[in-house]
Amino acid sequence: MGARLCNIKSISIDASPLNLPSMTVVFDQALTKSQPLVTKFFVSAMDQGKLAHAYIFVGGNNRDKWLTVRQMALFLNCTDGEKATSGACGIREMDESKRCQSCRWIREGKHPQAWFELKDPDSTTTIIPVDRARQISAELSKTSSYKRVIVVEDASQEVFHRPAANALLKTIEEPRGVLLFAFFARSVEQVLPTIVSRCQIVPFRRDGEELVGPIALTSQGSKEVLSRALAEHRELVPLVASMKDRKFFEWSKSRASRTYGRHSEGESEHAIAVADALDFGKMITDLIDHDHDSDAVIDGAVLTEVEIIGNRAIKEPGMSAYLRDLLKLSEEAKTHLRRYVGKKAAVDCFVIDWTNLRSKTRA
Numbered sequence: 013m014g015a016r017l018c019n020i021k022s023i024s025i026d027a028s029p030l031n032l033p034s035m036t037v038v039f040d041q042a043l044t045k046s047q048p049l050v051t052k053f054f055v056s057a058m059d060q061g062k063l064a065h066a067y068i069f070v071g072g073n074n075r076d077k078w079l080t081v082r083q084m085a086l087f088l089n090c091t092d093g094e095k096a097t098s099g100a101c102g103i104r105e106m107d108e109s110k111r112c113q114s115c116r117w118i119r120e121g122k123h124p125q126a127w128f129e130l131k132d133p134d135s136t137t138t139i140i141p142v143d144r145a146r147q148i149s150a151e152l153s154k155t156s157s158y159k160r161v162i163v164v165e166d167a168s169q170e171v172f173h174r175p176a177a178n179a180l181l182k183t184i185e186e187p188r189g190v191l192l193f194a195f196f197a198r199s200v201e202q203v204l205p206t207i208v209s210r211c212q213i214v215p216f217r218r219d220g221e222e223l224v225g226p227i228a229l230t231s232q233g234s235k236e237v238l239s240r241a242l243a244e245h246r247e248l249v250p251l252v253a254s255m256k257d258r259k260f261f262e263w264s265k266s267r268a269s270r271t272y273g274r275h276s277e278g279e280s281e282h283a284i285a286v287a288d289a290l291d292f293g294k295m296i297t298d299l300i301d302h303d304h305d306s307d308a309v310i311d312g313a314v315l316t317e318v319e320i321i322g323n324r325a326i327k328e329p330g331m332s333a334y335l336r337d338l339l340k341l342s343e344e345a346k347t348h349l350r351r352y353v354g355k356k357a358a359v360d361c362f363v364i365d366w367t368n369l370r371s372k373t374r375a
């Protein structure tokens with residue numbers, strides 16, 4: 013078994029604004045808010061039947077990692093009739109006894125056939141016992157009508173060491189039925205390369221993550237924020253110049269000046285804006301494909317918007333809140349692009365989130 017570049021599939025989002033994928037309810041609102049890109053990433057994957065069978069969840073937020081994998085297990089196995097429209101009964105507000113059996117068991121963490129936690133059951137050792145890995149591997153080699161989810165809470169190689177990993181490699185490589193492995197780690201570097209090469213990497217956002225890079229300047233409320241940022245980062249000047257003329261920014265400008273020319277207000281305005289945003293997303297992807305640093309391209313995009321908004325970002329609370337949220341989105345997009353998550357998916361999510369955010373902000 014050589015090191016093979018795994019399953020890095022990009023998720024394409026239909027570019028037609030009138031035919032956006034219907035977003036299935038997989039995750040509850042709190043998690044969607046706390047991990048907007050991760051949840052959108054998995055919903056897109058599920059909507060398009062492109063769920064991979066092994067993921068490494070990286071980053072420092074274990075609570076959100078557990079919530080994500082548990083809510084995916086609930087969605088995959090829920091038998092409730094309203095699942096398609098309202099999500100798994102396991103994430104809805106209801107009496108525990110009214111939930112389907114799968115959801116009840118998964119919520120308790122003891123579904124005998126759909127939920128596996130790979131750790132030392134007695135917590136007597138710090139490493140994952142090889143026997144336990146073999147036992148799970150044997151269980152997973154049986155056919156099952158359930159969608160089976162396996163969580164390795166600490167996939168760092170000190171804990172999920174080579175013999176334990178080897179016991180599972182074949183199962184990860186040739187899964188029987190629907191399997192979803194979730195390996196948790198603080199960083200990819202901690203995990204054995206033989207595991208990494210078979211997984212997609214999903215970065216989780218930490219709580220209160222600090223903004224970094226030149227774009228962080230904009231959140232400091234300086235009047236000369238744009239010229240300062242551009243003076244300190246000359247490489248962004250041509251990027252901002254080339255982005256300015258995109259229709260997407262025309263739209264933002266028309267909202268800012270309250271002149272809706274080409275765009276009537278309302279639903280069709282939003283649809284046109286999404287199409288323009290995806291078109292702009294294509295430009296971003298092209299720039300990155302042509303060797304531009306992805307951080308710089310995203311910074312350039314945000315700075316272009318900062319230029320359009322001008323000083324109002326500091327004077328008007330609505331606009332400064334918009335900018336703050338946009339900065340957060342851009343930091344997430346940068347993190348995703350630095351990792352190996354599908355580039356087009358990350359960029360499309362970024363521009364669509366951006367459009368929605370801009371639509372919500374009056375003026």
Ligand SMILES: [Zn+2]
Pocket residue numbers: 089090091092100101102111112113114115116
């Ligand atoms: Zn259910």
